[in-house]
Amino acid sequence: MTMDRRQALTQIIGISGAAAGSVLLANPVLAATATEEGWTLAVGDRLAYTKLDPYAVALAAYKAGNGCMYQVFHGLISSLAQSDSPDAAKFAQIPTAMAHYGYAGILGEGSVCGNVNATGMLFNLLSINGNPANGYLTRVLRYYEQETLPLRDDAFLDAIGANTDELKAKVGQPSVAGSVLCHSSITNWARLNGKTAADKGERCSELSASIAYQIVVILNKAMDGEDLTGIGDMTDSVGSCKTCHSKSDSFGPSVMSNMECDTCHGGH
Ligand code: HEC
Ligand code: HEC
Numbered sequence: 005m006t007m008d009r010r011q012a013l014t015q016i017i018g019i020s021g022a023a024a025g026s027v028l029l030a031n032p033v034l035a036a037t038a039t040e041e042g043w044t045l046a047v048g049d050r051l052a053y054t055k056l057d058p059y060a061v062a063l064a065a066y067k068a069g070n071g072c073m074y075q076v077f078h079g080l081i082s083s084l085a086q087s088d089s090p091d092a093a094k095f096a097q098i099p100t101a102m103a104h105y106g107y108a109g110i111l112g113e114g115s116v117c118g119n120v121n122a123t124g125m126l127f128n129l130l131s132i133n134g135n136p137a138n139g140y141l142t143r144v145l146r147y148y149e150q151e152t153l154p155l156r157d158d159a160f161l162d163a164i165g166a167n168t169d170e171l172k173a174k175v176g177q178p179s180v181a182g183s184v185l186c187h188s189s190i191t192n193w194a195r196l197n198g199k200t201a202a203d204k205g206e207r208c209s210e211l212s213a214s215i216a217y218q219i220v221v222i223l224n225k226a227m228d229g230e231d232l233t234g235i236g237d238m239t240d241s242v243g244s245c246k247t248c249h250s251k252s253d254s255f256g257p258s259v260m261s262n263m264e265c266d267t268c269h270g271g272h
Contacts, residue, residue: 043094050131051091055227056083058220059163065216066164066209072186073106073118073125075212080126080219098129108208109186117186119215120145126219132226142262143222143236144215145184149264150239152178154210155217164213166206174206183267241266 065079078100085096103125105111106118123144130137156178161167166175176197181189190201190208225232238246242265249259 043097045094045098045129049129050136051084051094051129052089052134053084053130053132053137053223053227054087054089055224056080056087056220058217058224059160061220062160062213062217063164066166066213069209070104071107071118072208072212073122074100074104075209076119076122076216076219077103077106077125079212079216080122114187114190115185117148117181117184117189119212120148120184123215123219130223132223133229137223137226140222140226140232142238143232144219145236145262146238147218147222147236148215149181149183150236152180154178154207154214160214160217164210166210166213171206171210174203175210176207182264184263188267238262239264 061079061083064083065075068075068078068082070078081095081098081100085092085098087095089095103118103122106116106121109115109117110121124141127137127141127144132140154175155161156175158167161172166172176193176199179189179193179196181192183189189211190204193204193207194200222232222235225235242262245265246259246262249256249265251258251260253259
């Protein structure tokens with residue numbers, strides 16, 4: 005760091021000497037402006053994804069706590085910050101605390117699930133072999149809608165350290181969300197298990213670990229150029245609705261959505 009920059013920062017933040025250095029390390033926003041590159045994330049920036057261990061990322065997400073959106077976003081970003089990505093140092097400067105707002109369907113509103121919200125926030129800044137990751141979002145969302153979650157297999161539960169009778173009893177039976185909404189995800193789970201939304205803590209925490217796991221599975225395959233057919237495909241039902249109800253429809257009200265239509269509309 006040059007004297008000039010250090011002096012300028014000292015004046016700006018009103019502290020001196022060693023204290024300035026420790027604040028810079030502790031504060032990702034300030035740290036980002038103070039690196040050699042002077043880098044901060046700008047709209048359109050892409051950081052390079054590199055293949056990760058899905059179980060290790062599931063554990064990072066599980067341990068992150070602080071709600072579903074933070075778990076998924078911080079779990080992935082902190083893993084990439086420690087990876088061999090050429091952009092690891094930039095990942096380390098992303099203020100993941102921004103993702104906290106998404107808990108329980110955005111500050112407890114039960115609207116868009118934080119797992120879904122986090123995936124969008126993440127994919128919008130990732131590149132896969134130089135290409136935007138955005139196109140893979142739909143697979144994560146379809147997986148989220150259709151799969152029976154959280155994952156219950158021993159390999160997964162062992163990896164996150166949740167393979168105990170006590171924690172399994174808290175989660176109960178896994179369930180299908182059928183929607184990208186926090187509300188239907190939690191209510192379907194609560195109904196199936198005779199629990200209430202107030203009991204959701206462990207279940208939602210393991211759900212976020214499951215989505216973090218699946219994000220890595222999908223992006224690793226994408227890195228390898230593998231065919232993703234069979235993981236988070238759009239259902240035939242939605243596909244058929246979309247043959248008529250698309251963005252450019254003029255015969256009826258225009259529809260722009262990949263969500264599971266049947267959750268809200270019957271057929272006709
Ligand atoms: C073969 C083309 C076609 C397919 C496939 C199709 N729709 Fe439609 N849909 C229409 C047309 C045409 C209308 C009438 C539009 C109007 O008159 O305003 C309509 C109207 C609707 C409406 C509003 C009126 C109503 O009936 O409630 C909804 C909701 C709807 N469709 C949902 C769906 C869903 C969900 C699916 C898939 C399960 C689907 N549609 C599949 C052509 C189609
Ligand atoms: C989360 C619930 C939800 C989902 C999922 C959903 N819709 Fe809708 N849709 C609505 C609501 C709410 C309206 C507005 C209805 C109103 O105000 O009359 C609407 C309106 C429509 C209309 C116009 C209806 C009319 O009477 O004019 C069509 C057509 C439609 N949706 C098709 C679809 C299709 C196709 C899908 C799947 C790709 C889909 N919707 C997914 C909730 C949903």
